[in-house]
Amino acid sequence: MTIPIAGTSAWVLMVIGWYIIRFPFERRAKRKKVAATRRGGAETLRMLVSFSGLGLVPGLYAATGFPALADYQPSIVQFVLGAAVGVLSLTLFRLTHKALGKMWSVSLDLREKHKLITTGIYAKVRHPMYSAFWSLALAQALLLPNWIAGLAGLVGFGTLFFLRVGPEEEMMEAAFGEEYRQYCTRTARIIPGIY
Template sequence: MTGVSKLVWLAFAICWGVIRYRYGRRAKRNRQIAEQDRIYEIALLTLTFIGYAGVPIAYLATPWLSFADYAFHPALFWAGILTGAASLWLFWRSHADLGRNFSVKLVIREQHSLVTTGVYRLIRHPMYASALLWTLAQAFLLPNSIAGLAGLFGFCILYFGRVQREESLMLTTYGDAYREYMMHTRRLVPYIY
């Protein structure tokens, strides 16, 4: 069953990549009018990628991390499927709701608008929430202390390295409208945080 668990993780990772690629291609067509520090963004996304994909792929493709394997538990497999599916749905929905406003990098595009509908009606950062769910799915599906928890490294780098900067950019761009939006929504978990 461990092999199946690894294949499920790989299938989810491929789906995640397809979603990001599809919306990322579309986003490049829209002209940028403001961009945050490019070098910082590249470093942040590279470190995030290492946690979410680099280490797990090294685990799947080589024996290098086998010393950190632990016993597989079917309950974790099913928890991984549920959180992975929830993560993919929220990731897709976040992109769909953002539409032309989506960008992989922290930028403001021409004709950018504040999105407060769909999943954004309940949480300000549903893509980060989907990344948190993916972090859990990775830990559940990969029975290895290093590869399974590498997603936590990726999430922390992404979340703590970017959310404050993103909210600052939104406040600068949208002012009181974004302040009002912040008063009625939470960052990651509806009604809680």
């Protein structure tokens, strides 16, 4: 098996693992009522851009090899790093879902009787789900040996992150007030002790 095939296969397995982790939470979330939301046209556009970068573009590449003109020959070190970052992203993703439980939502929603989660992985960072997605996008860049498909996740998710994190934090502050402000003073956004 060549390194490009191994990398693409690892990316596919990572996406499958991602879906397996998320599926039961998504099913449960549909049964819980939403008390407040910031969904709308802007959020739909952000989600579409992110999905294009993390799903559509790399999925097209994995299935067809398009756009082959942007291919390059990866190293074994790049593949190993990509696989390790992929495992990290799945671990963060699982820990985040486990900590959130019934409070989980795919979008900017607050559930009925929503509680501010500050335990588990949330004791270290405010947005570990975003940390998981950044890790996924980095793993994609390392595993898919194509300048377009590989980097599409960083661009797509980066767009969602930088346009969404502010409104999300405003929504949490409006809902939880001083409790959320205090939580912000003791946690970083996505990388403990850094940012």
